[in-house]
Each structure stands twice: as structure tokens, then as C-alpha cells.
Amino acid sequence: MIAAFFAPIAGEAGLGLRDDAALLNAPQGRGLILTKDLLVAGVHFFENDLPGAIARKALRVNLSDLAAKGAAPLGFLLGLALPPDWTPDWLKAFAADLAADAQDFGCPLLGGDTVKTPGPLTLSITAFGAAPAQGMVRRDAALTGDALYVSGTVGDAALGLRLRLNREEDRGWIGALGAENAAFLADRYLLPRPRLALIDALGDHARAAMDVSDGLAGDLTKMLALAGLTADVALADLPLSQAARAALEAQPALIETICCGGDDYEILCAAAPEKALALEAGAKAAGIKLTRIGQARRGAVTPIFRNAKGEVLRFERASFSHF
Amino acid sequence: MIAAFFAPIAGEAGLGLRDDAALLNAPQGRGLILTKDLLVAGVHFFENDLPGAIARKALRVNLSDLAAKGAAPLGFLLGLALPPDWTPDWLKAFAADLAADAQDFGCPLLGGDTVKTPGPLTLSITAFGAAPAQGMVRRDAALTGDALYVSGTVGDAALGLRLRLNREEDRGWIGALGAENAAFLADRYLLPRPRLALIDALGDHARAAMDVSDGLAGDLTKMLALAGLTADVALADLPLSQAARAALEAQPALIETICCGGDDYEILCAAAPEKALALEAGAKAAGIKLTRIGQARRGAVTPIFRNAKGEVLRFERASFSHF
Numbered sequence: 001m002i003a004a005f006f007a008p009i010a011g012e013a014g015l016g017l018r019d020d021a022a023l024l025n026a027p028q029g030r031g032l033i034l035t036k037d038l039l040v041a042g043v044h045f046f047e048n049d050l051p052g053a054i055a056r057k058a059l060r061v062n063l064s065d066l067a068a069k070g071a072a073p074l075g076f077l078l079g080l081a082l083p084p085d086w087t088p089d090w091l092k093a094f095a096a097d098l099a100a101d102a103q104d105f106g107c108p109l110l111g112g113d114t115v116k117t118p119g120p121l122t123l124s125i126t127a128f129g130a131a132p133a134q135g136m137v138r139r140d141a142a143l144t145g146d147a148l149y150v151s152g153t154v155g156d157a158a159l160g161l162r163l164r165l166n167r168e169e170d171r172g173w174i175g176a177l178g179a180e181n182a183a184f185l186a187d188r189y190l191l192p193r194p195r196l197a198l199i200d201a202l203g204d205h206a207r208a209a210m211d212v213s214d215g216l217a218g219d220l221t222k223m224l225a226l227a228g229l230t231a232d233v234a235l236a237d238l239p240l241s242q243a244a245r246a247a248l249e250a251q252p253a254l255i256e257t258i259c260c261g262g263d264d265y266e267i268l269c270a271a272a273p274e275k276a277l278a279l280e281a282g283a284k285a286a287g288i289k290l291t292r293i294g295q296a297r298r299g300a301v302t303p304i305f306r307n308a309k310g311e312v313l314r315f316e317r318a319s320f321s322h323f
Numbered sequence: 324m325i326a327a328f329f330a331p332i333a334g335e336a337g338l339g340l341r342d343d344a345a346l347l348n349a350p351q352g353r354g355l356i357l358t359k360d361l362l363v364a365g366v367h368f369f370e371n372d373l374p375g376a377i378a379r380k381a382l383r384v385n386l387s388d389l390a391a392k393g394a395a396p397l398g399f400l401l402g403l404a405l406p407p408d409w410t411p412d413w414l415k416a417f418a419a420d421l422a423a424d425a426q427d428f429g430c431p432l433l434g435g436d437t438v439k440t441p442g443p444l445t446l447s448i449t450a451f452g453a454a455p456a457q458g459m460v461r462r463d464a465a466l467t468g469d470a471l472y473v474s475g476t477v478g479d480a481a482l483g484l485r486l487r488l489n490r491e492e493d494r495g496w497i498g499a500l501g502a503e504n505a506a507f508l509a510d511r512y513l514l515p516r517p518r519l520a521l522i523d524a525l526g527d528h529a530r531a532a533m534d535v536s537d538g539l540a541g542d543l544t545k546m547l548a549l550a551g552l553t554a555d556v557a558l559a560d561l562p563l564s565q566a567a568r569a570a571l572e573a574q575p576a577l578i579e580t581i582c583c584g585g586d587d588y589e590i591l592c593a594a595a596p597e598k599a600l601a602l603e604a605g606a607k608a609a610g611i612k613l614t615r616i617g618q619a620r621r622g623a624v625t626p627i628f629r630n631a632k633g634e635v636l637r638f639e640r641a642s643f644s645h646f
Contacts, residue, residue, distance in 0.1 A: 019462045020533055021358040021392045023454060026349045034433060035344040036400045036449060040440045069344045077359045079402070079447045110357060117363045119442015124402045126359060126449040131346060139342045210343055 001114060005091050006078070009099035010109045022111035024075060024128060031131035032074075035065035041083075041120035046164070051090050052097025053190050054123070059101050061213065062127035063194035064265040068211040070137040070203035071129025073107035073196065079124030081117035105196065132203025140226035142208040142270035146296040148231055149279065151195050151267040151288050153241040154216045158261020159254065160189030173251035181243035188241075192265035198290075201282025202269060209269035215260040217315055219268055221302045230299035235259075235307050239291040259305060260315050270296055324437060328414050329401070332422035333432045345434035347398060347451060354454035355397075358388035364406075364443035369487070374413050375420030376513050377446070382424050384536065385450035386517035387588040391534040393460040393526035394452025396430035396519065402447030404440035428519065455526025463549035465531040465593035469619040471554055472602065474518050474590040474611050476564040477539045481584020482577065483512030496574035504566035511564075515588035521613075524605025525592060532592035538583040540638055542591055544625045553622035558582075558630050562614040582628060583638050593619055 026032045039058050041047045049057075059076065066073055078098070082091075102108055107127065142148075162170050163177075163185050174182065195211075202209050208227070212219045216238070224230055235255065240248070248254050271279040276292075283290035294303070305313045349355045362381050364370045372380075382399065389396055401421070405414075425431055430450065465471075485493050486500075486508050497505065518534075525532050531550070535542045539561070547553055558578065563571070571577050590613075594602040599615075606613035617626070628636045 019392075019459075020388050020536075021356050021394070021459070023459045024355045024357055026355055032347045032349055032355065033344050034347055034400055034449075034451075036402050036434065036436050036447070038402045038404055038436045038438045038445075038447060040404055040438055040442070042441055043439060065343045069342075071344070077357055077449060079359050079361045079449075081361055081363055081445055111359065113359050113361045113447075115361045115363055116366060117442060117445065118365055119363070119440060119445070122361075122404055122440065122442070122445050124359070124361060124436075124447035126357075126400060126402075128357075136342075136344070136346045213343075 005095040006109060009095060009102060022077065024110060027130045030133065031136060033066055033069045033071035033129040033131050033136055034126065035062050036124065036126045037061045037065065039123045047120065049190070051094035055094045055098035056101050056191055058123040058125050059098060060192040060194050061265060062125045063105055063107065063196060064192055064211040066127055066129035067194050067196045067199055068137070068209045068267050069129065070132040070199045072199055073105055074128040074130055075108045075110040076125050076127040077110055078112035080112065080114045081122040082114065083117055083119065083121055105194070134203055137202050137206050137209045139208060139210045139223055142224060142227045142229055142296050143272065144229060144296055144298045145273055146207055146270035147273060147276040147292055148294045148296060149269050149271065149290050149292055150212065150216065150239060151198060151290050153239045153244060154212065154264050154266060155244050155258025155261060156185050156188035156241050157263035158215070158257045159244060159247050160185035160187070161261065161263065162257060164189060173247050173254065176250035177243065177246055181246050184241065184243045189263060192263065194265060195267045195288055197286040198267055198283060198288050201279055201286060202267070205275040205279035205282055206269040206271050209267055212264040212266045212268050214262045216264065216268070217259045217303065217305060223268060224296055224303060228298060228300070229296040230301050231294040231296050231303045233294045233303055233305045235305060237291065237293050239289065255313065256315050328418040329432060332418060332425060345400065347433065350453045353456065354459060356389055356392045356394035356452040356454050356459055357449065358385050359447065359449045360384045360388065362446045370443065372513070374417035378417045378421035379424050379514055381446040381448050382421060383515040383517050384588060385448045386428055386430065386519060387515055387534040389450055389452035390517050390519045390522055391460070391532045391590050392452065393455040393522045395522055396428055397451040397453055398431045398433040399448055399450040400433055401435035403435065403437045404445040405437065406440055406442065406444055428517070457526055460525050460529050460532045462531060462533045462546055465547060465550045465552055465619050466595065467552060467619055467621045468596055469530055469593035470596060470599040470615055471617045471619060472592050472594065472613050473535065473539065473562060473616055474521060474613050476562045476567060477535065477587050477589060478567050478581025478584060479508050479511035479564050480586035481538070481580045482567060482570050483508035483510070484584065484586065485580060487512060496570050496577065499573035500566065500569055504569050507564065507566045512586060515586065517588065518590045518611055520609040521590055521606060521611050524602055524609060525590070528598040528602035528605055529592040529594050532590055535587040535589045535591050537585050539587065539591070540582045540626065540628065546591060547619055547626060551621060551623070552619040553624050554617040554619050554626045556617045556626055556628045558628060560614065560616050562612065578636065579638050
């Protein structure tokens with residue numbers, strides 16, 4: 001199975017997957033960034049998702065972690081626990097799209113392990129990246145006064161998940177979206193876009209960063225609380241897609257899903273005031289939208305989100321949790 | 324959960340597990356060896372195994388891979404997919420024994436991921452090691468004429484598994500074993516002993532190596548076939564424990580389990596004739612028994628095992644497979 005499906009897509013560093021272990025030569029003088037994400041069918045993706053979409057998501061959520069640390073991808077290991085009903089066709093499609101992403105993101109397959117499971121399909125990817133020359137961009141290093149930014153748009157994937165679930169109570173706003181907006185949101189849930197184009201700007205100019213995987217509100221809390229900080233965020237400053245705006249117009253209560261839903265895989269980062277303009281310029285040069293959403297300040301409370309009237313929003317659950 | 328159970332056992336490189344990613348500084352000029360093994364409850368261990376035994380096995384099977392490559396442990400990432408019925412007590416015991424092994428083997432926890440699963444408990448460990456200065460000891464590099472060795476004793480863990488399963492047809496030889504032998508075999512199944520003491524000897528003197536996880540016959544086939552080689556193995560030369568000898572005496576058909584069963588986690592290696600004595604001396608100095616079991620020769624057939632009468636053994640299944 002390994003020879004048939006995975007060896008052809010392994011990089012030279014993977015030794016053709018003929019060994020139990022892989023060899024990685026980290027770039028001289030650069031630290032190695034390690035990241036590991038597990039994905040379980042029925043928890044992190046749908047069992048009936050296309051195999052290629054499952055493969056791409058599993059790799060991309062790890063690449064998103066590398067991007068947030070300012071790390072350039074070097075390769076990955078794939079752990080695959082297959083349920084009894086796997087078929088060669090399924091695995092072929094899975095491997096084909098995995099190979100395409102590995103190629104596109106310059107992140108070769110180095111090795112891994114394949115086992116059977118009586119449970120759901122489970123993927124474990126460990127990805128490796130070269131730390132920026134200045135060192136890894138940490139999650140806990142923000143300081144008071146730092147400008148806070150988020151890349152891309154937030155909330156799309158969480159809306160895409162609700163769209164996919166298509167519950168009775170969501171039919172109203174889903175119906176009002178229009179086909180194009182609906183397709184956009186569904187795709188944003190299915191296929192994360194790791195913001196690797198940002199790594200140079202982050203390595204050069206960010207003080208702290210993380211990727212937004214569990215919802216903006218919760219992840220902002222995580223990043224700032226580690227440094228004894230908080231922030232005030234005006235909803236009007238959040239970068240929303242046209243599709244998210246359409247959904248919000250049809251159903252204002254979706255603001256909680258937008259702020260607290262998961263799977264954005266955007267970059268949340270903090271920059272010292274004197275570095276903020278350079279970070280913005282770096283993101284612009286990289287073609288990635290980066291929006292300033294607030295400023296870090298000392299405080300033990302969770303970040304405060306306010307609507308256009310200045311009212312404080314109370315979220316039932318600040319952070320989406322897969323757990 | 325991470326802060327309560329895992330942060331206390333993380334090394335400094337794990338940044339207190341406060342980040343989504345970990346940073347590893349590989350030793351100057353040494354390649355980094357990567358290995359990843361997945362373990363699924365009901366497949367690779369019993370669901371009712373003690374949490375500490377599960378933790379230790381998961382780490383040790385990875386350390387065994389590092390040992391086979393001549394690599395000194397640097398750290399590991401833990402991926403944990405927990406079923407709904409996990410309890411804090413279970414996790415506390417799991418983490419305590421994991422911490423003890425991490426300490427004993429000098430392999431700190433660097434980071435990881437914890438998710439929920441509707442399926443069985445699933446562990447994914449990725450371990451990192453520093454390659455020998457001479458480079459990784461590969462699996463596919465044996466040459467004709469090389470002396471073949473295996474560490475420790477073979478077959479114990481596979482017998483221990485049958486003991487644990489305690490099937491009707493096995494009651495005879497199990498009853499004949501005696502308590503001490505039975506306890507020895509059960510323990511060999513439960514708790515692998517990664518042969519890290521061998522890494523210097525392997526790095527200095529072995530041409531090829533792998534760990535025996537899927538049975539000696541199958542793994543010897545894998546190692547030699549990759550190099551277009553085969554070998555003749557006399558059963559009389561196989562290193563067997565006193566307990567395995569007792570089992571074999573009570574039930575001669577167990578020879579297939581001994582040769583083809585899995586979970587030995589011993590080291591199988593090949594050394595050039597002029598390096599054989601140095602390898603033996605290195606193992607002796609390290610306190611690890613290393614037994615010469617044959618010599619590699621050119622050939623496209625699977626290695627041939629002969630009994631004391633010179634008869635060729637035919638195994639129904641040369642290699643144990645978890646898959």
C-alpha cells in the first residue's frame with residue numbers, strides 16, 4: 001500500500017519511504033518548528049467528504065500552524081488510521097490530492113505510519129518548518145500597546161459548517177444567501193488556506209502570532225491571556241467577507257458564530273507599534289489582506305467585543321472546541 | 324487539560340506547551356531522525372491495559388525506531404484522540420508514566436494535539452533523534468556477505484500476546500509454562516525495551532538496521548529484499564528466552580509464532596564482515612545481547628528458516644501485520 005500510493009509522492013528526504021524512519025536535514029543555524037494536528041472523521045471533517053478534501057485539510061491545518069510561527073515548510077509525516085471499509089480507489093484519490101498540495105506548498109511527504117482502526121478514519125500529520133532567522137514567532141510574546149491584526153476574513157468557515165449541517169433553524173439565512181455566497185462559505189470550511197505567504201512579514205515584524213483555528217474570540221483570548229493582556233475589539237473593525245455580511249444581515253445572531261466559530265485558519269498576530277506599518281507593508285507585498293482589529297492592553301479580563309452601538313457582546317462560548 | 328496533565332512533563336523545548344508549535348534545535352551538523360507510530364486500542368494494545376502501560380508502549384515503540392537508526396532521542400510530540408469516557412484519573416496515570424519514561428529515556432515531551440474521538444483511544448507519537456555523526460543507519464543498505472544479528476530474544480512478546488488472549492487451544496502450553504515464565508512473556512508483550520544502549524555500536528559498525536516490530540521472519544525479509552538479498556537461518560541460532568524455550572517444548576508449533584509474531588522491538592542489523600567483531604564488542608560493552616543469526620547472500624527468495632534436521636520451515640504468514 002505504501003509503495004503503491006505514498007512512495008511516488010515522497011520527497012527524496014523520505015528515502016522513497018523504504019525505511020521506518022525519515023531523515024531531515026534542518027537548514028544550518030535555523031531552529032526547527034514542529035506541529036502536529038489530529039483529525040478525526042465525524043469530528044474535524046465529514047465522513048463523506050471527498051478523500052482529496054480530507055487529505056488537503058489535514059495537511060493545510062498543519063501548514064497554517066507553521067505559517068503562524070513564520071516557518072517555511074520542510075516536509076511532513078502522515079499517520080493514517082484506516083477503518084475496515086477503505087478501498088484502493090479512496091486511497092488513490094486521497095494520495096493524489098495530498099501529492100498536489102505537498103507539491104504546491106513545497107512540503108514533501110517524509111514518512112509516516114498506516115494502521116487499521118475499528119473506529120473512524122483518523123489522520124495525524126506532523127509538519128516541519130524552518131524557523132525564521134530571528135527565531136520562532138511565539139504565541140505568548142505580545143506586549144501592552146501592540147497592534148493586533150488578523151489576516152483574510154473571519155467566520156466564513158464556521159458559517160460554512162452551519163451551511164453544511166443545514167439545520168432547521170438555519171434554513172432562513174441559508175436561503176437568503178444566494179448560490180455564490182453559499183458556495184464560498186462551504187469552500188472556506190472545506191479547504192483552509194494556510195497563509196504561508198505571510199511568513200517573511202511575520203518573522204521580520206510580528207512579536208506574537210498564532211493561527212485562528214478555534215474562533216477569533218477564543219484564540220485572541222488565548223494569545224493575550226498568556227501575556228497578561230486583553231483588548232477591545234469593535235465588530236465594525238472585523239474583516240468579513242461579502243458572504244458573511246450577507247449571512248449576518250439575514251440573521252444578526254450569527255455574529256457569535258463569526259466571532260467564536262472555528263476553522264478560520266487565518267493568522268492572528270501582534271506587532272510592536274513601531275513595527276506595525278512594516279508588517280502591514282509586508283502583508284500587502286505578499287498579497288495577503290491584514291486587518292488591524294485592536295490594541296493589546298494590560299488586563300485580566302477576556303477581550304471585549306462591542307457592536308456599533310458600543311454594547312458589549314456576551315458570547316455563550318468564547319471558543320469553539322473540538323474537544 | 325494540557326496545563327494540568329502535560330505541561331508539567333514538557334521539556335523546556337516544549338515552551339511549557341503554551342504554543343501551537345514546538346521548537347527543536349537539532350545538534351549542529353547532525354541529521355534529524357523522524358519516526359511516527361500510531362497505536363489504536365483494540366489493535367495495538369488492549370483497551371483495559373493500564374493507562375501507564377499504554378503510554379509507555381506508545382513512546383517506546385517510537386524510541387525503538389530511533390534506536391534502530393542509531394539515533395539519540397531529542398524529544399517527542401504526542402497526539403491523543405480520547406474517547407468520550409476518558410476520566411481525569413485515567414489521564415493522570417497516563418501522564419505520570421509517560422513522564423517517567425520521558426525522563427528515563429531522555430526524551431522530553433515537546434508538544435502535540437489532543438482531540439476527541441467517537442472511536443477507540445488512538446495515540447500518535449512522533450519522536451525525534453539526532454542521527455549518528457556517520458549518518459542514519461538505513462534499512463536498505465545491507466550487502467552480500469554481511470553478518471546478520473538480532474538483539475535480545477525473539478518471540479517473547481508474540482507468545483505474551485497469545486498468553487493474554489488465553490484461547491482454548493493455547494491452554495495446554497500456557498498451563499505448562501509456570502508462573503514465572505508466564506509473567507515474563509506477558510511483560511514482554513506489554514512493555515517494549517527500546518535498545519537505545521546500542522545506538523553507538525550501530526552508528527559506528529552497522530551497515531543496515533531496523534527494529535523487529537512485525538516478526539523476525541517478515542522483518543528480515545523486508546530488510547534484505549530491499550537490497551536484493553536473502554539469508555539462511557538455523558532455528559538453533561535464534562536467541563530464545565527460557566520462557567520461550569519452555570513454551571516451545573510444550574508446543575513445538577509455536578515456532579511460527581516465535582519467528583513471525585510481532586512486537587519484539589529488538590534490533591535486527593547487518594554488519595560488514597570486517598566490522599562484525601567490533602559490533603559484537605560494542606553491544607557487549609553496552610550490556611545488550613546480540614546474536615549472529617546468519618549471513619546475507621544474493622537471492623530473490625525470502626530468507627529460509629531450517630530446523631535442527633535441516634528441514635525448511637514453511638510459515639503460513641511470514642509477517643505479523645497490524646493492518
